[in-house]
Amino acid sequence: MATEIKAPVFPESVADGTIATWHKQPGEAVSRDEVICDIETDKVVLEVVAPADGTIVTIIKGEGDTVLSNEVIAQFEEGAVSGAAQTQAVQGNVEQAASQTEAGAAPVVERAQQVSDQAPAVRKALTETGIAAGDVAGTGRGGRITKEDVANHQTKPAAAAVAPLSVAIGERIEKRVPMTRLRKRVAERLLAATQQTAMLTTFNEVNMKPIMEMRAQFKDAFEKRHGARLGFMSFFVKAATEALKRYPAVNASIDGDDIVYHGYYDIGVAVSSERGLVVPVLRDTDRMNYAEVENGIRAYAGKARDGKLGIEDMTGGTFTITNGGTFGSLLSTPILNTPQTAILGMHKIQERPMAVNGQVEILPMMYLALSYDHRLIDGKEAVGFLVTIKELLEEPARLILDL
Structure with missing residues (x-):
């Protein structure tokens, strides 16, 4: 039987929070007290942990969504991986693969636009590491990039040198990132x-x-x-x-x-x-x-x-x-x-x-x-x-x- 996973109870000085990162996706096995989600408030980042060994069945609040104190953010099932969760995870993988096939070799501009909708924690990681969003393969739901994807990209051996993009003389580059x-x-x-x-x-x-x-x-x-x-x-x-x-x-x-x-x-x-x-x-x-x-x-x-x-x-x-x-x-x-x-x-x-x-x-x-x-x-x-x-x-x- 699925149980609810709720956001922590925020103190009076904190009105709401934002889902920063989902570390686990539907169908993935999790251990008791394992961090499954980060919620960013205007003061601190709060960690949401698994209540027991089991699986995430459904994510109700996605990355970037605003959540209130004690609001339900996901459904969890204790014990072995549930059939519903497995089905949902497989369906998600199939849809992701199909979308990638249809898109083919998507331009870097499109991938960068895709990441512009990512959570603040992901944007911050990309900004601090200097890694281009289009260079990171997203493993999150719908191909979204997670903080783990950025960290894993950093640890990969360097590929062959790529010729730098030509920039017109006198061109001035700007980068716009949202405030945390x-x-x-x-x-x-x-x-x-x-x-x-x-x-x-x-x-x-x-x-x-x-x-x-x-x-x-x-x-x-x-x-x-x-x-x-x-x-x-x-x-x-x-x-x-x-x-x-x-x-x-x-x-x-x-x-x-x-x-x-x-x-x-x-x-x-x-x-x-x-x-x-x-x-x-x-x-x-x-x-x-x-x-x-x-x-x-x-x-x-x-x-x-x-x-x-x-x-x-x-x-x-x-x-x-x-x-x-x-x-x-x-x-x-x-x-x-x-x-x-x-x-x-x-x-x-x-x-x-x-x-x-x-x-x-x-x-x-x-x-x-x-x-x-x-x-x-x-x-x-x-x-x-x-x-x-x-x-x-x-x-x-x-x-x-x-x-």
Whole structure:
């Protein structure tokens, strides 16, 4: 007896999703907990797994279709391959073969047009690998290309060199690809932040020499004791947490005509992934030690790299830290991560000549930027908050001694 396979239950912040890839087709055997489908939302990619050993009987929602929370996307039959599924799979193969025979050697233009209707995940894979759509043989239903087809094409031995297509001198080539749901959602949120908040940015600079010396002195012992690499981010998270305690408005948010003061400290740390910038949240950072912060960030980075970040990992947050210095940025004005009212931007550590007690010294300096919503946070509070972070970083003993 066939049972229903449904989309996951989306949280309130996610309205719907898009079927990105079907990894299994009707008639194919699947194992319990094997991934059979990817659903792309505006935050994460959710995996749908087989409820038991069996076969996919019917796919109700194809690749590229929009699905709602808990909506039926396929019919599944537990146990051996069903006769209905086998019949449907054979019929599909026959229809595909017939269409290929009728089409003959289809022009590359037609195959490229065929792939233009593929799921976002497939288009993204083709774009990232630089593989032409017409060069990939589609094994999906109706000859559609899957992510596995792109990956398999990459691993094939190189064929004989083909003469490059002649391009007229002066011809300029363009490539048009649709935005992923995540990129569209990020664009909407950034635009809303600039249009719906009174955003202002204040700057300062911090001498990183004390932290660098402390890190050099204790990093080996720290890693041996805690199994975590001592980085700079843990110092910034702890300094920001202490500064948030002293300036509650920076840890607040605006909800309509109300100000919500949060009595906890959940700091989002911006992490770069293949799908774009994501902001997983470290919970209750006031209760975390440096090792827990470092291990938390490392775990999130690994999940982001493997595409395993869940919606619960990125929900909430009362303050955000972003590190443009990872990519070499010397100075920037970060955009608010609404509904939060402030965001701290870290930057590249750059050696510069500085005046110290009437003498010129070469010091490792970093520019800090605090963007804030002026509707809630006054300039005095914003500057005081940033100066507090500067002082805590330049004298790390203050963090330990609670000064």
